[in-house]
Amino acid sequence: MKNSIHIFIIMGVSGSGKSTVGNLISLELGMPFIEGDNLHPSPNIEKMTAGIPLDDSDRKPWLQSIKESLKQVISFPSTHRGGGILVTCSALKLKYRNYLRKINLDEECSFSIKVWFIYLKGSRELLEKRLIQRQDHFMKVNLLKSQFEALEEPNEELEDGIIIIEIGDKDTKNEIIDKIKFVIK
Ligand SMILES: Nc1ncnc2c1ncn2[C@@H]1O[C@H](COP(=O)(O)OP(=O)(O)OP(=O)(O)O)[C@@H](O)[C@H]1O
Ligand SMILES: O=C(O)[C@H](O)[C@@H](O)[C@H](O)[C@H](O)CO
Numbered sequence: 118m119k120n121s122i123h124i125f126i127i128m129g130v131s132g133s134g135k136s137t138v139g140n141l142i143s144l145e146l147g148m149p150f151i152e153g154d155n156l157h158p159s160p161n162i163e164k165m166t167a168g169i170p171l172d173d174s175d176r177k178p179w180l181q182s183i184k185e186s187l188k189q190v191i192s193f194p195s196t197h198r199g200g201g202i203l204v205t206c207s208a209l210k211l212k213y214r215n216y217l218r219k220i221n222l223d224e225e226c227s228f229s230i231k232v233w234f235i236y237l238k239g240s241r242e243l244l245e246k247r248l249i250q251r252q253d254h255f256m257k258v259n260l261l262k263s264q265f266e267a268l269e270e271p272n273e274e275l276e277d278g279i280i281i282i283e284i285g286d287k288d289t290k291n292e293i294i295d296k297i298k299f300v301i302k
Contacts, residue, residue: 128208130264132244133237135205153206156182170263239284
């Protein structure tokens with residue numbers, strides 16, 4: 118029987134904390150980490166910096182790069198040791214999630230893949246507050262409205278591999294990280 122690799126994609130709109138918690142968990146657990154923000158083609162960064170929301174055609178090459186990076190990591194078993202891989206990606210729409218779910222590996226690959234989406238669910242008010250305070254990031258608060266408009270919330274009953282983490286005003290980074298660690302370990 119093949120060993121499973123678990124891919125944990127931390128998803129949600131801008132400001133939900135994907136990069137913050139993804140980084141810290143990967144450091145703590147020694148898990149390989151693919152930061153989706155780093156894989157945008159430069160026209161996407163320029164668009165977001167200019168306050169213009171991305172559309173499906175902008176996101177296509179970005180999602181492709183994320184999938185390619187995942188395949189690269191999977192192809193080096195010494196990096197994941199057959200365990201988990203963490204990814205950050207907003208994955209706002211069902212079709213993006215379905216695209217990321219389908220990772221075809223070579224026949225001779227000794228692993229099977231299970232893709233999970235960990236949805237950081239926060240209110241617009243809370244994320245607005247965070248983005249107003251966030252410095253040194255191309256994605257500004259003016260894009261939050263369009264992020265919520267594009268979001269197709271994952272539903273645990275209708276989609277496979279969905280984990281929802283509700284984030285409230287008082288939830289510290291460590292509390293959120295502990296919740297995620299509890300479900301991925
Ligand atoms: N639990 C938390 N409590 C308070 N602030 C937080 C918490 N988690 C993240 N933050 C802060 O909120 C801001 C947004 O977090 P982060 O950049 O990780 O979000 P993101 O989902 O990766 O956003 P984007 O998609 O725009 O890259 C950051 O300034 C971060 O320090
Ligand atoms: O899908 C999108 O519209 C974008 O990718 C944003 O959701 C991300 O948060 C971006 O990576 C900015 O940090």
